[in-house]
Amino acid sequence: MARPFLGAFEQLVLAALVRLHKDAYGMAVRQEIAERTGRDIAIGAVYATLDRLEQKGFVVSRTGESTPERGGKAKRYFDLTAAGEQALRDSVGQLQRMVKGLKLGWTS
């Protein structure tokens, strides 16, 4: 079976999960991406990507605690699977091989 590829945003989300470790839930992932990339992402887009990654077997979800700040709604945490870690590693490796040796200003 062909190895599945990650989209650009999927890579960002998986990398955020690695950084957040056990504290990765929707809003935290969104914030991590916003702080590191400057991108203002809709929370729905984060969950849609996490949902897609879960269907691919790259993440698993678990229900967390609810708090008064969240209106009593429980958090949904996401953890990277071994397959997800491998997919991210492959994806980063591909990009590194692609840009290796390239100099900045190559279009000028």
Add this chain to the structure above:
Amino acid sequence: MDLMNSPRLARGILRLFLPRETRDAVTGDLEEGFARAASPRAWYWKQVMRSIAPSIGMRWRSPGVLRIGVAAVLSYLVLAACVIGLEAAISPFVDAPTLPYILLNLLVGTIGAISAGSVIAVMVPMAPMKAVKIFAGFLGVMALISFAVEFGRAPLWYQIVLLCLGPSAAYLGGRLTSGRRIASGA
């Protein structure tokens, strides 16, 4: 900032589009963001509006009402196309409702139902047999309605065979297709 201050209308709109299993997590996250945002109400509304399209995408990817409903309608159109196509093709050559016509009608209806079951299994790959069973049930209901409407006008044996054959053929089509996809690793 408590739940009562976040825009209820915006929250209600988003909950309509979100899949059931994600609603609480997403709206809970939005409450957190609302509590921290500089312009909370504007931020909340912007997040909701931008989250509608991804939410519909999530619903489409889950084997829920939206996906199964659209798949069932398309599958039923496949079945109808087969049966209507047959009637157009054979009516110049075979008189209705003679026995050869009825048998051909059942044959093509069966092929149509197998095709329709196959279509729905392809369209709902995440839960093909769930969708096929719902569709077979729907065909059974349609056959019952036809039985009631056509009672006395069509041969009884034909009505009973149709009642049994349609749903079974759709189930078979779905089963064959989902089994083939599992075997090929799709």
